Amino acid sequence: MNETLAFHGPITRWQGEKATYHLLTISGECAGEIAMHERLRRLEMGGRRGFGSVKVMATIGDTRWKTSVFPSKSGEWWLLVGKKVLKAEDLVAGDEAHLTLELL
Template structure:
């Protein structure tokens, strides 16, 4: 069973020790739905994925890619990393308001 969700947020930039990353922070009702999906997966398979992540098929504009969302703040917030390839392909920049479609896998 797959579930599709749509979320609108600003593209954020995070500077880490190993480089600069662009990401979308997912909160609210969509974050709750992702957390429920993760709990059901854990109950069904008896274990969680690495770092408690959830595999997704993500889409921004015409660009679609397979990725994962990662839990933050006791799973009330999830993070989706947006690669440079997606940034170039969709002509995105930091602070752009974007709509992300997620298919939970």
């Protein structure tokens, strides 16, 4: 059975060396639930996924996509939000996004 989480927070713009990324930083209780899910999957499967990521089905507004969330060193998790999602939901950096995550 997959677990579903709800979170809201601001879209952040991050400038990398080769590209600009938009992401949602997941913190608090939701971050703890994702971390627990990752630990259980690691025990079950005997190893970690790349970068410690967790597969998810993400939904913002009417846009739904399969992706992964990635852990930060501070205990938060990052969800990259692509240009197609930003455009479809009329979001820009600084806007509050309401996210539903299904942990896979």
